[in-house]
Amino acid sequence: MQRETGVTQRETKERADRQGETVASVSRAVAAIRCVARAGAEGRRLSDVAREIGLHKATAARALASLTELDVLRRDDDRRYRIAPQFLETLGLPVSLGTLRQRAHAEVMDLVDKVEDTGLVSVRSGLESLCIDRHVGRYPLQALSLDVGRRRPLGAGAGSLALLAWLPEDEREAIIDALGPRLDPYRSVTPASIRHHAEVARREGYTYLPDYVVTGMTGIGAPVREPSGLIVAAVSVAGVGDRLKGSRREEVARLVVDACARIEARLAGCPPAPVR
Numbered sequence: 001m002q003r004e005t006g007v008t009q010r011e012t013k014e015r016a017d018r019q020g021e022t023v024a025s026v027s028r029a030v031a032a033i034r035c036v037a038r039a040g041a042e043g044r045r046l047s048d049v050a051r052e053i054g055l056h057k058a059t060a061a062r063a064l065a066s067l068t069e070l071d072v073l074r075r076d077d078d079r080r081y082r083i084a085p086q087f088l089e090t091l092g093l094p095v096s097l098g099t100l101r102q103r104a105h106a107e108v109m110d111l112v113d114k115v116e117d118t119g120l121v122s123v124r125s126g127l128e129s130l131c132i133d134r135h136v137g138r139y140p141l142q143a144l145s146l147d148v149g150r151r152r153p154l155g156a157g158a159g160s161l162a163l164l165a166w167l168p169e170d171e172r173e174a175i176i177d178a179l180g181p182r183l184d185p186y187r188s189v190t191p192a193s194i195r196h197h198a199e200v201a202r203r204e205g206y207t208y209l210p211d212y213v214v215t216g217m218t219g220i221g222a223p224v225r226e227p228s229g230l231i232v233a234a235v236s237v238a239g240v241g242d243r244l245k246g247s248r249r250e251e252v253a254r255l256v257v258d259a260c261a262r263i264e265a266r267l268a269g270c271p272p273a274p275v276r
Helices: 002-042 046-053 057-069 085-090 097-115 158-165 169-183 191-204 248-267
Strands: 073-075 081-083 118-125 128-135 151-153 207-210 217-225 231-240
Touching: 002 046, 002 057, 002 073, 002 081, 046 057, 057 073, 097 118, 097 128, 097 231, 097 248, 118 158, 128 158, 151 169, 158 169, 158 191, 158 207, 158 217, 158 231, 169 191, 191 207, 217 248, 231 248
Parallel strands: none
Antiparallel strands: 073 081, 118 128, 118 231, 128 151, 207 217, 217 231
């Protein structure tokens, strides 16, 4: 009886030790995730993480390697760890607005420099699009109907339509059906017109809305996807009069789509292709 009790005590101790190791491993993993998340787009080096959470460098390296294998973190070419976009997606969170602005800034500036019209970056916010950045071109007359911080119903504008058009059909239809009174201020924007323009956009690869939301203004837009394929933003260009019509339409559309592709490369941690 004493021998059986002794074995049970050993097993209990071993079980407690294993549980303690598991809790310690989970604690290290959570601490590492928090450390990397606090850095945002800047990321954290291995030495930064080890120092900030008080681990030996080898122990921190094992924790970070495990989290990278699980697609919780990613290690980019600059050897810094960042939260993996696919992990954010599982939490229902897109890439941060700060990261989007940072990665999109140079590409949208270059786009605006080429087209000389207004460039915009928008993200989805529920049933609306939210403008998070705007750059004004050199052409004397600019389309300035959308300011940073302004919202529009999804589908009411080239950028907001780009956020909607490439969603799965059931999700897209549910959004259009739910827009309801949000479309009232936009006389030319109806559920039927949104469906039509979304279908055309999917076929052509970009949104094109001449004289749609505002008479005398044309918008061209395209979606930005993070590495997982999730649409996280839209880039659009707005011009007055015939600026984006006729033969210039295809040229500007190509530039907008190229800018989105280059932003996507930056979000994936890859150097974008040379500017054409």
